[in-house]
Amino acid sequence: MLGKVLAFLTLNVSITSASYNVYNYDLSTPIFTPDGLLKQVEYASEASSHSHPMIIVPFLIGNQSVIIMATRNKSRRAQSRILQMPISQKSCGQSSLLVGINGVLSDCVSLLQVSRAEIQSINCHGSPNICTAMISFRQPLPSTQCAKRVAMSIADKCQQHNFGGGIRCFGAEIVVCDCDQAVVFVTQPSGSITEYRSSITGGELVVGGEKRKREQLYKLLQNKKSSLDMKQEAKNVDGLIRTMIKMIIGSMMELYDNDDDKSRGESLIEEFDLVIAHSSNGIVRIHGDRLMEVCNS
Secondary structure: OHHHHHHHHHHHHHHHHHHOOHHHOOOOOOOOOOOOOOHHHHHHHHHHHHOOOEEEEEEEEOOEEEEEEEEEOOOOOOOOOEEEEEEEEEOOEEEEEEEEEEEOHHHHHHHHHHHHHHHHHHHEOOOHHHHHHHOOEOOOOOHHHHHHHHHHHHHHHHHHHHHOOOOOOOOEEEEEEEOOOOEEEEEOOOOOEEEEEOOOOOOOEEEOOOHHHHHHHHHHHHHHHHOOOHHHHOOOHHHHHHHHHHHHHHHHHHHHOOOOOOOOHHHHHHHEEEEEEEOOOEEEEEOHHHHHHHHHO
């Protein structure tokens, strides 16, 4: 009897599998497939793989926080994928988040608009209209809380599109960095958020880009880092930042060294975009001749 029941269940499963066609689940409002997948969300998640991999290295040294973010940007006329987003005005200047974007540019721009609206709601009294008219600001939130609020606003918007009728999923992966505490939030098209904290020197991560290149780049970073005496390097902040830049650029040079469309040696550095966010000195972008100078020093 048990054998007949098992045979019936096996036959039922094979009939279900045979009738399962993925195209019945990815042309309208996202619905779960029989095996529990949302195909439109999976397609949106693949969008960031068409970007170049992005390296983020957050670390703490003493009471100072540093985040280095770098990627390849072939055209200087194109939109930079590493952005500075002001969150408050201070007497000594501006407090900002460091933001990295991967995936479909128009989707990234839409989510950045959501982020700016969230920052405005954090800082301003009353409704946005009243705030715009009166220009009144609250005491700013700690940057870590602000970064988390911004990341959550992006994730919430992504989830709305994942389950909203007739609304396309966002094909964008957004990196939101708190420059004061070296905390990094990575949001996905699914609406999930991954948080990275670095309490020791290092803690590098690679996001976006083709999976093979992303894994290869991470391995190159690990190999180069293992050859460094981090305790010795950490005695001097400027020296450590310079060493990290060399490690990052050296890994990226090695990654792209075998590309068919490139064999130009040091001129490839001109295609790299690197930004340093320092808790005391603010956000600085280094590229071109200045980046080459740092790497050759």
